[in-house]
């Protein structure tokens with residue numbers, strides 16, 4: 356080693372170390388997410404050392420490498436050390452030092468299995484990322500999501516700016532000085548679209564779609580993938596609510612490839628919930644235009660263009676969320692960017708979830724033929740003997756066993772399986788929840804699937820699908836003591852940011868399931884019950900959006916007197 360380098364080596368090592376720790380402190384304190392700022396932070400210290408020690412320019416690449424390696428080491432050691440404010444929260448080491456592992460499980464689609472295993476092993480509170488904690492605890496959920504609860508955690512929309520302000524669902528906590536107020540304003544518009552009267556008015560779209568679904572599936576020869584058809588139905592219905600129709604997948608079986616756009620979008624977006632800083636990076640990469648996220652954005656923007664061109668005479672959901680109802684010129688209207696992003700939430704939030712709820716209910720009924728017979732009896736009695744109109748939503752809402760089957764499915768297989776999120780905004784201060792202290796900027800996940808299967812809330816056999824637990828005489832039906840604590844039931848979440856479409860979704864699911872069972876004898880195409888079960892469960896992929904494998908069935912039209 357030449358004398359020149361020898362003289363400066365120890366100085367250089369010390370400066371690299373100090374530079375890396377300084378950069379780490381900046382990242383930790385300000386959490387910059389713009390790629391340009393990252394680049395500056397990666398280069399600033401090596402350049403300063405180069406200048407300060409009068410090193411030759413060809414030493415720069417090595418200095419940058421040393422800086423990045425030391426920075427990574429500093430970050431990892433800090434996240435694993437008692438200095439980290441979440442040090443006291445149990446969880447595997449691989450999850451503590453980086454969000455990459457949980458992001459990997461999200462992309463793989465097996466986050467639901469993984470979260471279940473984690474909570475079984477570590478208890479109700481588990482650290483699942485450097486600043487992320489999962490709470491399988493109903494009391495904590497009530498505190499964090501209830502009336503005085505927290506805003507949502509930073510999500511995939513970390514690229515938020517005035518031009519791309521994120522949807523009603525995305526990262527309020529990170530980007531707005533008063534996130535609760537921002538949410539409240541957006542929610543007020545959504546709430547107008549989902550009043551009881553507005554939901555009844557949706558029947559003009561819903562009933563023809565249900566009729567078409569049931570006719571179309573009856574026309575298919577042989578085996579059909581019922582899950583796919585239920586997806587067509589919910590997607591068409593969302594098209595009716597937001598864009599005055601236009602998808603018509605029930606007619607053309609998705610000739611436009613819309614469902615594929617969602618299927619590709621799901622795993623892509625899943626990683627960004629845990630690596631929000633990656634959003635701007637991904638969007639800046641060459642070829643990003645054709646990336647699934649951009650394809651979905653472009654698709655929804657085109658739909659909004661089409662709907663705006665139709666004007667404000669149509670009183671659908673779009674009418675309210677686009678502020679078309681606001682006549683007073685002095686009142687602020689949502690910007691185009693807000694409309695686009697809220698519509699994106701609506702398309703996904705309203706279609707995939709309801710399709711999952713229905714597909715899973717049918718799956719559960721098919722794997723429990725005795726319960727299917729019981730439900731069929733209730734429905735035949737109502738529509739046949741009592742002569743109730745098949746479209747009578749009020750009567751359907753009163754059918755105990757139908758509601759029990761749907762609720763039990765939402766409990767065991769909730770469409771949003773493992774991540775309802777809340778975050779503690781910077782400047783809010785730390786909070787105490789369920790006996791642990793969480794500093795500001797912590798993100799919390801509440802996994803409905805894990806909470807719903809906790810024997811503290813539902814017993815006996817919390818993992819089993821037992822609709823009887825929802826009946827008033829549950830103990831007599833099951834022949835044993837029953838725990839049925841609705842605090843631990845949150846498929847539609849809780850509090851002021853809960854699912855605004857809940858009542859509409861329940862109406863949809865009751866109508867479709869009741870009419871399907873009434874009109875058809877549905878049988879699994881796979882005659883081996885264990886294999887049928889395994890294939891369906893293996894096919895479930897929890898990317899936040901729940902993707903599903905085929906639900907292959909045969910249908911025989913039932914004849915009623």
Ligand code: HEM
Nearest residue numbers: 523704705708709712770771847848852853854855856860
């Ligand atoms: C079975 C069907 C459905 C399930 C299980 C479901 C579940 C959920 C969940 C868990 C949330 C998150 C709430 C939170 O973060 O606290 C949510 C939010 C939301 N859902 Fe649903 N959803 C369903 C159907 C629908 C439908 C049909 C629509 C309407 C088009 C809809 C629109 C929304 C909207 C707009 C939000 C955001 C609400 C807000 O931020 O205030 N959902 N949903």
